[in-house]
Amino acid sequence: MLSPYLALLLFFGMAPVLYALGLSFMDTIDWVFWGFTNYQFVLQDFRLIESITNVFQYVAIWLTMMLVGIGALSLMLDALPDRSATVLRTSFFLPGAITSSAIVILWLFLLDPAVSPYGSLFEALGWENRQQVVSHMGYPMVFSLMAYLAYSGGWIVVIGGALKGISTEVIEASRVDGANQFQIAIRIKLPMVWRSLALMAILSFANGIQMFVEPQLMALAGRQYSRPDWSVNQLAFQYAFNLGDFGASAAMSTMLLAAAIFISLCVVFGTRFYKMD
Amino acid sequence: MKLRSLMITAATAVLAAGVAKAEPVKLTVWSDTARIEPFKAFDAAHDNIELEIVTVAPPDQTAKLQLAMRSGDDVPDAIFMAELQQIAQLSTRRSNYLMDISDKIDQSVVDSFLPNALSPCQSGDGRLLCLRNDLAHFIAWYNKPKFDELGLSVPTTWEEFEEIGKLAAENGLIVGSGTQPTPVLNMLIAGGCEPGFLVEGSDDTIRVDFTSEGCIAAAAMVDRMRENGSLSPHGPFEPSFVTDVQEGKLLMFNGPTWFGEHVMRPLYKMDAGILAASESLKWKGQAQPQAWSWGGGVFGGYRDTEHPDEVVELIRWMTTDTGLQGRATTMPAHAESSSVWRDRVANDPWYAQNDVYDKMETSAQYGHPSYGGYRFDIMAAFSKIDGASNASIVDKLPDYAAEIENSAKVAGYKIAN
Structure with missing residues (x-):
């Protein structure tokens, strides 16, 4: 039963990781063993701390938006009659059907006061042009909004499914006991689907610290928005494809992977995610 | 019969030629x-x-x-x-x-x-x-009918350019963009800022200097012109800027040689008989202009x-x-x-004057000798700092210097003192 999964994991998961790990100790031009030189080079990069801060700011804002936004929307949808909930759920899902790269392009227009439907809001705040909008909101906020729009719809469907799984007897019993809609949502439903929300948080976290597309594509709005070294993953890309140093790139990617695995394990064991009730 | 033999001869000739010719x-x-x-x-x-x-x-x-x-x-x-x-x-x-x-x-x-x-x-x-x-060096593009209408003479120095900017702002006109990194950098370099130039004779040592008097004066000029609105807060390819130009608000633009043919004509849809060009601008104290390129x-x-x-x-x-x-x-x-x-x-009647090329050619000798390729992206370093806050350029000069020095070191350059 496990073998197809193991084969895929081996060829497309383990093998590239081991290859990168090997590369990270080599000088990839003359093919000699370099020990920790690549790691040293990467850790001394002045952009590293900055990009780590950027990524964590982004992940913090985005995860909060996901947990609060998706939690609230799913619970509200669940309280609606079935038919209207389905219509709404589909409409929430639609923006997620656009790939995240396309969403960036869309947002470049949404952020320009001259063409944005929110132009009057930006003007009311005194933000005259796209550069001011971006610098006032800050890149972490801009990217969080982009990512929220791209991913929330799918998760609303998933959490909606989990809520559907709660037996109607439980809900009816609580109603008989005098709980109102709000109390049912917060005290009964939420504790029963927290595991799905935690799963979403773990997957989104792993996704978030590897962010690449959004900052990379900002350059499409013009040179003044170009941020080729905003995220950690972009740095790895820069090493390989601008400097031509695949060893340094491998070192950065390996460390990024190690960090992601470590933090995910902390969350999994910290929340006793796999413990059966 | 005759025709057929002729055809055969022709075919043989072609074949022979094909064989004789090297791959x-x-x-x-x-x-x-x-x-x-x-x-x-x-x-x-x-x-x-x-x-x-x-x-x-x-x-x-x-x-x-x-x-x-x-x-x-x-x-x-x-x-x-x-x-x-x-x-x-x-x-x-x-x-x-x-x-x-x-x-x-x-x-x-x-x-x-x-x-x-x-x-x-x-x-x-x-x-x-x-x-x-x-x-692709920078020259001074200008709107000839507007210059005639306002009774202005074409500037040759940055000091005159700023004066014209003031007048433009009073009339609701613009003389360029204050956000697009390359044109702003051109103004700074024209004044004497050095955003990382190779030290003569070396391939891996660069000099970064944003502290010279001329550099600070240039930055202060850009700040003042951003402040009074004569340099637009929009980049030249952004919709707001294009709309402004199409409404006839562009009086002047210090832009590269390709700007007329590739931006003013197709993107701004400028009418015939408007655009003229003049030589790259210099500062009063300079012997000749220093024009950056794009x-x-x-x-x-x-x-x-x-x-x-x-x-x-x-x-x-x-x-x-x-x-x-x-x-x-x-x-x-x-x-x-x-x-x-x-x-x-x-001979192109679209230009308001027929000396556009001559201005480009004269300006070629003012092209900055340090213009060229560096392993890191000066423009990216510049726009990163510029986009980070709304502080004045004069205040941000030390930040540009630090960012460029750091980027250069990562790319393997040494920094000259």
């Missing part, structure tokens, strides 16, 4: 979309060389070349570089692509280019790594190509063939081609 040498070239036609023209003009043209988006080229060289497959024999930092990026120990053509190109060919045209191709240690396709592509070859002679011929022909360059869409870097090109511009 054409096959070269793979990477091109941007604008260079496809010129490459095809080369192919058509050379029976002994056959080109396989692959289109690559300019920003992706370095990355794709790194991959190709790593895998050892499909490395192109020659490339067009629209982004000049690729010259430096592709001639390092880590990615050693470019062929040194110093002793393969005659001095007479080198001398046939306009002044300063080849400086981006000359490495600090004296190697010639490419030949230049087109020149683009101006180059052709380079692969150092390990199997056909070095043909590759050198390709690079030479693409940049110096007057038939080809004379009808190019951008100002040829090759002097003789450039004068052929001039006739077209001079």
Whole structure:
């Protein structure tokens, strides 16, 4: 039963990781063993701390938006009659059907006061042009909004499914006991689907610290928005494809992977995610 | 009967010719979309060389070349570089692509280019790594009818430019963009800022200096002009800027040589009889202007190509063939081609005056000798700091210096004191 999964994991998961790990100790031009030189080079990069801060700011804002936004929307949808909930759920899902790269392009227009439907809001705040909008909101906020729009719809469907799984007897019993809609949502439903929300948080976290597309594509709005070294993953890309140093790139990617695995394990064991009730 | 024998003779002749002729040498070239036609023209003009043209988006080229060289497959024999930092990026120990053509190109060919045209191709240690396709130095574009209407004379100095800016702002007009990094950087460099120039004779030591008097004066001018609105808060390709221009609000624009043909005409849809050009601006105290450039592509070859002679011929022909360059869409870097090109511009009734080319040519000698390719992206470092806060440029000068020094060090440069 496990073998197809193991084969895929081996060829497309383990093998590239081991290859990168090997590369990270080599000088990839003359093919000699370099020990920790690549790691040293990467850790001394002045952009590293900055990009780590950027990524964590982004992940913090985005995860909060996901947990609060998706939690609230799913619970509200669940309280609606079935038919209207389905219509709404589909409409929430639609923006997620656009790939995240396309969403960036869309947002470049949404952020320009001259063409944005929110132009009057930006003007009311005194933000005259796209550069001011971006610098006032800050890149972490801009990217969080982009990512929220791209991913929330799918998760609303998933959490909606989990809520559907709660037996109607439980809900009816609580109603008989005098709980109102709000109390049912917060005290009964939420504790029963927290595991799905935690799963979403773990997957989104792993996704978030590897962010690449959004900052990379900002350059499409013009040179003044170009941020080729905003995220950690972009740095790895820069090493390989601008400097031509695949060893340094491998070192950065390996460390990024190690960090992601470590933090995910902390969350999994910290929340006793796999413990059966 | 007669006809048939004739046909047979003809067929035999063709066959014999085919056998006698050597197989054409096959070269793979990477091109941007604008260079496809010129490459095809080369192919058509050379029976002994056959080109396989692959289109690559300019920003992706370095990355794709790194991959190709790593895998050892499909490395192109020659490339067009629209982004000049690729010259430096592709001639390092880590990615050693470019062929040194110093002793393969005659001095007479080198001398046939306009002044300063080849400086981006000359490495600090004296190697010639490419030949230049087109020149893209900054000149002063202006709206002639508006200048006449307001009774203004065309500025020659930055001081006069600022005065005109004041007047423009009072009349609701603009004289450029205060956010697009390259035009802003042009103003700073014209004043004497040094955002990382190679120290003479060295290939890996650069000098960063944002503290000279002229540099600070230039930054203060940009700040004042941003403040009074004469430099637009929008980039020249942003919708708001385009709308402003189409409403007739653009009085002047210090832009590269290609700005008329490639932006004012197609994007701004400027009417005929409006646009005129003047020489690059200088500061009062300067003997002559120092004009930065924006683009101006180059052709380079692969150092390990199997056909070095043909590759050198390709690079030479693409940049110096007057038939080809004379009808190019951008100002040829090759002097003789450039004068052929001039006739077209001079006879184009779209320009308000027929001396546009002459202004470009005179300004070519003011082209900054340090303009060229660096392994890191000066513009990216600049826009990163500029976008980070709304503080004045004068206040941000030390931050630019720090960011550029740091980027340069990561790219393997040493910083001169």
